[in-house]
Amino acid sequence: MKLRSLYILSIVGLLLVIVVQIGGMMYAYDNTKKEAERALNECFRLAFIETVDNEINNLPFPDMTIPFYSYLSKDSIRSFEDEMFLNYQQAASFLEDVYHVAIPLDVMARLVEKKLKWKNIDRTVNIRPATDRSKRSVYVRFKSVLSEKAWLNEKKGEAIEAVMFSPFIPLVKDIVFLFLPTLLLVVFLVYSWTRQMDSILKQGNDIEKQRSAFYVLAEKMRLPIGEVRSQISESRWADIEASGQHLLDMTEHTLTGAKQSERQRQVRKQYSFKIFSIVGLIAGCLLMVVWFVYLYRASFKETAYQVNDCFEAAFYDEVLKRRLSLLYEQTDRDGKDEWEESVESPFAKEQREFLEKEQSKYKVNRFGVVHMYNPVDLNYRLRSALIMQRSINESGMELPLSVQYLDSAFASRLEALGMTYKSGIRQYYVPSDSTVVEAGYASAKYQDISSRFIPLKEDSILCIQGVVKNPYRYVISSVWYLFLPLWVMFLVVLDCILGQVKVLRTQRHLEQFQKDFTYAMIHDMKSPLSSILMGAHILNSGKLSGKPGKEEKYRQAMMEECEHLLTLSNRVLVLTKLDEGHLELHQEEVPLRPLLDDIIAKISLKTSKRVEFTTVYHRCEMVYADAFCLREVLGNLLDNAIKYSHEEVKIDIICESEKGFCKIKVCDNGLGIPLKDQSLIFNRFERSAAVGRSGRGGAAGFGLGLNYVQQVMLAHGGRVEVESEEGRFSEFTLYFPIETV
Numbered sequence: 001m002k003l004r005s006l007y008i009l010s011i012v013g014l015l016l017v018i019v020v021q022i023g024g025m026m027y028a029y030d031n032t033k034k035e036a037e038r039a040l041n042e043c044f045r046l047a048f049i050e051t052v053d054n055e056i057n058n059l060p061f062p063d064m065t066i067p068f069y070s071y072l073s074k075d076s077i078r079s080f081e082d083e084m085f086l087n088y089q090q091a092a093s094f095l096e097d098v099y100h101v102a103i104p105l106d107v108m109a110r111l112v113e114k115k116l117k118w119k120n121i122d123r124t125v126n127i128r129p130a131t132d133r134s135k136r137s138v139y140v141r142f143k144s145v146l147s148e149k150a151w152l153n154e155k156k157g158e159a160i161e162a163v164m165f166s167p168f169i170p171l172v173k174d175i176v177f178l179f180l181p182t183l184l185l186v187v188f189l190v191y192s193w194t195r196q197m198d199s200i201l202k203q204g205n206d207i208e209k210q211r212s213a214f215y216v217l218a219e220k221m222r223l224p225i226g227e228v229r230s231q232i233s234e235s236r237w238a239d240i241e242a243s244g245q246h247l248l249d250m251t252e253h254t255l256t257g258a259k260q261s262e263r264q265r266q267v268r269k270q271y272s273f274k275i276f277s278i279v280g281l282i283a284g285c286l287l288m289v290v291w292f293v294y295l296y297r298a299s300f301k302e303t304a305y306q307v308n309d310c311f312e313a314a315f316y317d318e319v320l321k322r323r324l325s326l327l328y329e330q331t332d333r334d335g336k337d338e339w340e341e342s343v344e345s346p347f348a349k350e351q352r353e354f355l356e357k358e359q360s361k362y363k364v365n366r367f368g369v370v371h372m373y374n375p376v377d378l379n380y381r382l383r384s385a386l387i388m389q390r391s392i393n394e395s396g397m398e399l400p401l402s403v404q405y406l407d408s409a410f411a412s413r414l415e416a417l418g419m420t421y422k423s424g425i426r427q428y429y430v431p432s433d434s435t436v437v438e439a440g441y442a443s444a445k446y447q448d449i450s451s452r453f454i455p456l457k458e459d460s461i462l463c464i465q466g467v468v469k470n471p472y473r474y475v476i477s478s479v480w481y482l483f484l485p486l487w488v489m490f491l492v493v494l495d496c497i498l499g500q501v502k503v504l505r506t507q508r509h510l511e512q513f514q515k516d517f518t519y520a521m522i523h524d525m526k527s528p529l530s531s532i533l534m535g536a537h538i539l540n541s542g543k544l545s546g547k548p549g550k551e552e553k554y555r556q557a558m559m560e561e562c563e564h565l566l567t568l569s570n571r572v573l574v575l576t577k578l579d580e581g582h583l584e585l586h587q588e589e590v591p592l593r594p595l596l597d598d599i600i601a602k603i604s605l606k607t608s609k610r611v612e613f614t615t616v617y618h619r620c621e622m623v624y625a626d627a628f629c630l631r632e633v634l635g636n637l638l639d640n641a642i643k644y645s646h647e648e649v650k651i652d653i654i655c656e657s658e659k660g661f662c663k664i665k666v667c668d669n670g671l672g673i674p675l676k677d678q679s680l681i682f683n684r685f686e687r688s689a690a691v692g693r694s695g696r697g698g699a700a701g702f703g704l705g706l707n708y709v710q711q712v713m714l715a716h717g718g719r720v721e722v723e724s725e726e727g728r729f730s731e732f733t734l735y736f737p738i739e740t741v
Contacts, residue, residue, distance in 0.1 A: 015186070016488060036121065036145045036164060043115035044147040044162040045085050050383070051108040052088045055101050057369055064342040065369045068094045069351045071362035085150070087365045093153040098347045103152055105160065112162055119305060123164050130159040181287060189280045189496065196503055203510045213254045217525070218572035221247055221565060228532065229562040232555060237540035240558075244533035251526050281500060284493045291486050299479045303419075303471060304449050310413035311451035311466035316385040318406045323399045324388050330397055342368065382454070393457055401456060401464065403427055407439035410466050422469040430461045442467050525568070528561035560606070571632065571708045585626040585715060592621050592655050592664070599635055607642050611649040618656040620663070623736050629712045636705045637666040637732050644730070645670030657738060661718070664734040672726040681722065682710040709734075 059067055070090040072083065095101040105127040112125045130149040147162035224243055231240045344352065355364055370387065392399050407425040414423055424440030430453065435442075444450045444467045453463040476483060535554045538544060544551045593615075600613050623630065641651050645668055654665040673681060709732075713720045717737045724730040 015190075016492065033145065037147075039116060039119050039121055040112070040125075040145055040147045040162055040164050043112045043119070044150070045081070046115055046381075047108050047111040047162075048092075048150050049084065049088045051103060051111060052092050052095070055095055055103060056091065056367055057371055059099060059101070059369055061345065061369045062343070063369060063371055066342055066344045066348045066366055067369060068098065068345070068348050068367055069355060070094075070365045070367065071351075071355055072365075074361060074363050083363075089151045089154070091367055093151065093155065094347070096153050109162070116164070120301060121164075123166060126163045126165075127160055128163060130161045185280060185284055185287060189284070192280060193496075193499075196507075200503070200506060200510065203507070207510065210257070213257060215572055217250060217254045218569045220250065221525075222569040225562055225565045225569065229559065229566070232558050232562065235539070237536045240536040241533060241540055244529055244536055248526065248529045248533055251529055255526065278500065281493060281496055284489070284496070288486060288490055288493065291489075292483075295479055295483060295486070296475060299475045300449075303475050303478065306417060306419075307414070307449045307466065307468050307471075308451040310417065310419075311410055312382045312385075312454070313413050314406055314409035314466070315454055315464070316381050317409045318401065319385045319388045319392070322402060322405050323392050326399055327392055327395055327397060386454075389456070401427070403437055403439040403464070406464070411440070414468065419468065419471055419474050421471045421474070424467050424469075425464060426467065427456075427462065427464050430463050436462070440467075441469050445470075447472060525565070528565050531561050532558050567632070567635075571705070574629065574632075574708065574712070585629065587624055587626055587716070589622050590625055590627050590630055592623055593617065595627075595631065596634065596653060599631065599638060603635070603638055603642065609642055609645070609647050609649050611642060611651060614650070614652045616652070616654045616656075618654070620655040620657045623655075623662050623664070625716055625736055626712075629715075633709050633712050633734065634664070634666070636709055637734075640705065641666060641668035641670060641730070644668075660738050661735040662738050664736070665731060666734075667729060667731040669729055672728050672730055673722065673724040674726050678722055678724060682706050682720070 056067060059065075061067060068091065070087040072078075072086055078086070092103055095103070109125050109127045112127070113123070116123065116125065133146065143166055145164045147164075149159045149161045152158040152160055224247055228240055228243050228247075231243070355362060403425045407423070410425060411423050414421070422441040424438060424442030426438040426442035427436045428434060429436065447470050449468045449471060451466040453465045456462045456464060535558045539551065539554055544554065596615055600615075604611060604613075638651065642649055650669045652665070652667045654663075654667070656663050656665075710720050713734060713736075718735040720735070721733045722730065723733075
């Protein structure tokens with residue numbers, strides 16, 4: 001993937017984190033609102049029932065006195081909770097009409113708040129007369145949550161409701177506490193990435209300027225170098241010295257521009273944002289860990305509450321549906337009733353006389369005064385279960401708790417919530433924690449959830465407790481909408497890490513290119529010109545007069561440097577014309593044998609290595625090509641074969657015809673090319689592969705040679721292929737179409 005595409009993808013991904021987090025927060029708001037309404041309704045019902053029940057127990061009657069009965073139509077089917085709530089609404093009206101007892105709304109409000117705190121909701125609650133909800137403004141609906149209404153006196157039209165203000169503040173505090181750092185981190189990463197890309201683009205522009213300057217310089221040098229070569233033959237040393245100095249000044253000017261660009265880059269490097277991006281990505285990883293821990297702990301706490309609620313409901317079922325039913329069956333057989341000695345108030349007597357006549361229409365519920373001190377803030381269901389358990393314990397009958405029944409009821413309650421995990425019940429002594437009996441999977445370990453214990457008798461150390469085994473999947477799935485941004489951020493951070501690695505590699509590659517380019521200009525342009533200038537100066541000074549051998553040696557060296565510069569200039573000219581589409585090939589039938597013999601002879605004279613050439617011609621001794629370009633291509637491949645080889649070089653040149661092509665293979669026993677570099681060596685100005693193989697401590701040229709070979713072959717309608725094994729050999733194959741011959 002290209003760096004720009006990866007950069008854009010990373011930026012889009014980082015912005016996507018913000019979008020998904022905002023979406024997650026909106027979903028969390030909606031979910032929190034529903035949860036707050038559910039919690040408020042539940043706590044309001046419990047607080048209403050407990051407040052009314054406490055007022056009943058505070059009536060000036062002895063224990064077991066029946067102050068009144070409540071009655072509901074048998075025609076309607078209601079849940080136990082709804083039925084209980086309606087019974088206590090009737091009870092509230094009887095307290096007001098008959099006993100002139102007002103329900104203390106402020107006490108009820110504090111009780112609602114206390115119960116909400118147990119659900120991790122610490123907000124202010126008001127109990128007020130019920131209002132028309134359709135007239136509430138959008139702002140009021142947003143900042144507050146209303147409970148269902150409860151009748152204090154339906155005949156008089158008196159109803160109340162609970163109002164919880166700003167239930168989303170805890171969510172906002174918790175989420176914003178993490179969201180703001182995430183937002184700032186994303187902005188910071190986007191900014192640092194933008195700065196890095198800007199730096200890379202500037203560096204790329206500088207390199208393009210250097211390339212353009214090099215092209216211009218190489219083309220400007222072509223004619224003057226040709227003149228210098230002629231002047232060498234004519235021994236015009238003064239003219240050569242002047243021309244050489246002019247060309248050297250041009251080269252120095254271009255080289256100075258490249259060095260200036262390098263210095264500016266080094267200055268910019270001091271303000272590089274690479275380190276900030278890396279620190280930002282590390283911070284992103286740490287922030288994800290914080291997010292995960294926070295969300296998991298918050299969800300774990302909520303799950304623990306649900307487990308405890310299921311356990312209390314299961315305990316209530318075991319007491320009411322099993323032990324109390326057994327007690328009633330036994331008392332019915334014995335003809336006993338715990339309330340048979342109870343006393344009815346005058347109002348209750350009047351009610352009973354009326355209800356006995358209408359017993360087919362109504363389902364009757366008896367209220368009694370029971371003075372019981374409640375040491376903890378228990379909900380009505382658990383309180384009722386403990387009252388029933390006390391009655392069972394005081395009955396004198398042996399009705400022990402069934403852990404098997406309780407385990408089954410507990411598992412059913414959990415399954416209804418979607419918690420299909422292993423669970424169990426254990427009965428044990430406090431504080432020794434020694435187990436008496438257990439059912440299911442009751443051994444609690446790390447990451448298991450244990451409910452609060454419930455004593456089986458007043459002032460007893462024998463307790464029961466529910467256990468759910470490792471419900472981590474439920475914990476995570478229950479807040480998936482908050483974990484989703486976390487996973488998106490994780491993927492984006494991974495993408496950013498990969499992008500950062502690619503950015504660093506690109507920056508290193510560009511830095512290496514600039515260094516190699518400067519080295520190549522010195523090695524392939526400035527040094528040859530300096531040699532020509534120095535030779536002309538020495539010969540012009542007359543120091544070698546009378547020394548024809550040395551003079552000829554200098555002359556030959558100067559000619560070779562001119563040939564080198566002309567070759568470089570010609571390649572640049574050809575590549576420029578190819579880029580512009582102006583190159584005209586003068587194709588003709590070129591005999592390969594004399595051409596290769598001439599190239600081999602010249603190369604053998606120049607090289608200091610021991611080179612063994614082998615040529616094979618198999619049905620391919622002529623090729624249809626541009627003679628000049630063909631000589632340059634073959635010369636380049638043979639030069640490389642010698643350059644990137646050991647001291648003893650063996651080169652095989654095989655010319656053969658195959659499948660409509662005339663193939664020319666150049667195979668050497670050199671250093672080979674790493675597989676990872678084989679796709680790069682044909683790129684223009686590509687120096688990384690050459691630097692690794694040259695063993696010279698620097699780049700050996702501009703990286704134009706193989707790109708020149710490839711471009712020329714494409715212009716001929718052919719191609720070039722490479723096969724190599726590092727440390728063993730390299731084989732380049734030129735394909736010339738045979739149809740054009």
